[in-house]
Amino acid sequence: MEGTSLVMVGMLVMVMFVCKGNAEEVTYDGRSLIIGGQRKLLFSGSIHYPRSTPEMWPSLIAKAKEGGLDVIQTYVFWNVHEPQPGQYDFSGNYDLVMFIKEIQAQGLYACLRIGPYIESEWNYGGFPFWLHDIPGISYRTDNEPFKLYMQNFTTKIVTLMKSEKLYASQGGPIILSQIENEYQNIEAAFGNEGRSYVQWAAKMAVGLQTGVPWIMCKQTDAPDPVINTCNGMNCGETFTGPNSPTKPSMWTENWTSFYQVFGGPPYIRSAEDIAFHTSLFIAKNGCYVNYYMYHGGTNFGRTSSAYVITGYYDQAPLDEYGLQRQPKWGHLREMHLAIKACSKTLLAGQQSILSLGPLQQAYVFQEVSGDCAALLVNNDTRNSATVDFQNSSYQLPPRSISILPDCLNVTFSTAKVTTESSTRTSRSNIALSSSETWEMYNEISPNFLDNSFEADDLLEHMNATKDKSDYLWYTVRFQPDSSCSEPTIHVLSYAHAAHAFVNGIYAGGAHGNHDVKNFTLEIPVKLDSETNNISILSVMAGLPDSGAFLERRFAGLRDVLIRCNGEDDYSLTANYTWGYKVGLTGEDLQIYKEENLGDLVWSGHETSPPQPLTWFKASFDAPDGDDPVALNLSTMRKGEAWINGQSIGRYWVSLLTATGTPSQTLYHVPRSFLKPTENLVVVLEEIGGDPLGISVDTISISSGKSKIVDSHTREVQNIIRPERMRA
Known part of the structure; x- marks a missing residue:
């Protein structure tokens, strides 16, 4: 240097x-x-x-x-x-x-x-x-x-x-x-x-x-x-x-x-x-x-x-x-x-710090011209404090700073809120609740012969997909021993979710969470006596964003085995050839775009619960007015949504907070994404949500009564502190 x-x-x-x-x-x-x-x-x-x-x-x-x-x-x-x-x-x-x-x-x-x-x-x-x-x-x-x-x-x-x-x-x-x-x-x-x-x-x-x-x-x-x-x-x-x-x-x-x-x-x-x-x-x-x-x-x-x-x-x-x-x-x-009313003095004045009490200080800025500004600090989180400053008495609320642009008059206190509070509300504008509104397309799990490439081990998810999709299919062929009874599949994954299919039939799924870097899928499966096709869909909900050696991170399946009779294990991790396919058929065809809808056959919405990995499509007219618009996905579970071919993001409504509520149910649809009529909405539902509960909502805010809120009655902060320093 x-x-x-x-x-x-x-x-x-x-x-x-x-x-x-x-x-x-x-x-x-x-x-x-x-x-x-x-x-x-x-x-x-x-x-x-x-x-x-x-x-x-x-x-x-x-x-x-x-x-x-x-x-x-x-x-x-x-x-x-x-x-x-x-x-x-x-x-x-x-x-x-x-x-x-x-x-x-x-x-x-x-x-x-x-x-x-x-x-x-x-x-x-x-x-x-x-x-x-x-x-x-x-x-x-x-x-x-x-x-x-x-x-x-x-x-x-x-x-x-x-x-x-x-x-x-x-x-x-x-x-x-x-x-x-x-x-x-x-x-x-x-x-x-x-x-x-x-x-x-x-x-x-x-x-x-x-x-x-x-x-x-x-x-x-x-x-x-x-x-x-x-x-x-x-x-x-x-x-x-x-x-x-x-x-x-x-x-x-x-x-x-x-x-x-x-x-x-x-x-x-x-x-x-x-x-x-x-x-x-x-x-x-x-x-x-x-x-x-x-x-x-x-x-x-x-x-x-x-x-x-x-x-x-x-x-x-x-x-x-x-x-x-x-x-x-x-x-x-x-x-x-x-x-800003006293910024000149704050930047040009000579700073001095005065003690006003055991937990109280005055930061004073004095210019040669005589101009003066002060910030009076009360660090006591429980009690107000009465302090004397330059021959005047001031009442400081708990945990507050009072700003005196002229070292005399308080023009602002951090603990006193005079702004009206606002409440944000959503209103269901268009309910897409009719089964006739929706059409659907079911993804088919690939078998081993449908793979795009093969390997003799379990490949790392991110390097296999190159971030072209959240989804990576792992497929393998397995023939159990004749003595295998009550088989279960055990999957250790370092991705975010996994879904297992056996001979084209959905067997079950599992997922991790933000604070746990791996999870285990353990489910009973039904195996034929002949060769079985096992397909496991590994899912990422975003790639990692921080930490040293980011290029070395591992995601995806780490270990797969079949357990028979409650104790005999057949490891599929080694000594088996695995087939791989990146992404879903609907993604490959980009069926969320109107010009590609005809590339496959859509069927009417079924009254029975939908299968995992189902695409739904419908249309709606734009709500009147200029209020912001959101897609209400509270009845869905996990997937991604598109409006007129533009993705409005991933949703994961079924991953609940500790209080049993979803982290997000409303998904912003910018007005610029919309046409006056016939807006195409396409939803990829990964687990099995109900599209009949989807609605197009408008968002508005209303102001409450003007009031002063002191620090001890201020908005309660979540007790969960950020666990790391972010960028």
Whole structure:
């Protein structure tokens, strides 16, 4: 690492930024980013372009601006942009340029987190699966094959942004870029090669000469001039600060909630708690706070990582549909206004910290001109406190921060909510409850002769499918001994679900969950005395997205045996040839698209319970009005749904939370997916749900009575804490 030259670059980062026609210089120092010669205290929010639609972007960005944000932050999603090496896609909701230009059009800045590893509960952490097949590759370490492709993609994105003049140095809105993502979580696993990789990544990024600062989140050894930043829920308490006095204190992920998995409850973080920790970070000289997520959106198609539900960060200030979640949105907006009213003093004033009691402090910022601002903190979680500050008495609610822009008058308290609460409701608009509405097609389990390729062992699921499908068929032929009675099949799987068929008849299934990495399927089966065809469908609900050595992960069947007489085992894992077929027939034919419906024969809906692996199709007219639309799949069990050929994501209604409720039953259908009439809905039901209970719902919000809610009566937070630090 050529440290001296890079330090000089960091200390002299000066670029031209044009906003609303004005050329402005951007620098940074140990206190803040500086734009046009003025220090800036910036509030930012994460909105991911692939998790919404271009039709939604203007409204989402406008609501973020109205909520007091200055910056929109987004990851860049490598796997959707480069699905095959050298083949790029920036169309539709992958149109990164259009998204950044919309941010600029609304007068906001942008933070571009290129990664290109992102985690983000996104399939394979954002890596395209073809990376797995690059000879000699090891991800995210000082490995030449990986560094080559990582640099190629990073350069591709930087070049694209430059060609559209979107960097601040060219008059665009992008004022920050990020390289890598929370690498310190795994750096130790790679030893010296991990440390050298960090140095290489920083040097590579700076060498691309974007003209704007680069950041690394959760990377205390981020080399100069790259700024190390904080991620988490309480960075005002946990962040040890930038690793150089020439770098500002920045928070790239202030989690407004937490991602939810199938079988897991929502994580509720109150508006008061977010406001408290945000204000505390500002009090401790923070200058940039980004809410992750400000709008989570929807994991369309197969984009979510393992077990992650289709609705992403629905508890954010803007919910999955883009509706304001109150009081969170409004409470944060009021805080932003209060802090911005004294931001000049907060950034230019001399900070002093005064004790006001055993658990109370005052963070005071005093300018030479006499201007003064203060934040009064009460860390007592149970009791209010009366404190004396500058000859005045103040009542501080429990666990609160009061903002005094003039060191005299309280204009905002993190614990007092004056915003009206809102309630979100769904209304069944169109019930698809008639059996005449639906037609169906049953998948047929393949036998050994239908396989696409063979192997003498159990292959790893992800490498076999190349992420082209969630499904991989394992087929084998087995002839039992004449003495075999009461046979059972035992399957150990490291996938997410498995279904067993014997001679074309469904025998049963089993599944794992987000917290257990394997499961066992044990079911009695009926075997013929002659050769039997055993077909096992291995199922993934998203690929892993985090951890060291991601390229070495194993998924799929690990062991298969037939047990006879309760004790005699026939291992099918070894000494048997296995046949393999990737995906389902309906997937191969893309029967969820209207132009392909005639490629197979559909039948009328049967009154008896449907078989596993059944495709259903129907049509409906778009609901009137402009309220958001959702498909209510509460009577289904597990699968995927499409509207007019576009996937609205995976569903897994039957994987219940500890309280016996589904994690998600409503699945967002963007209005842009719909035609006025004759909208095609196709549902792949994996287990045996009932389509007659499906409805097309509209979503709306209503406001409650305005009230003040003190911290001790604030929204109760879920007691389940996030079990790991996410990206």
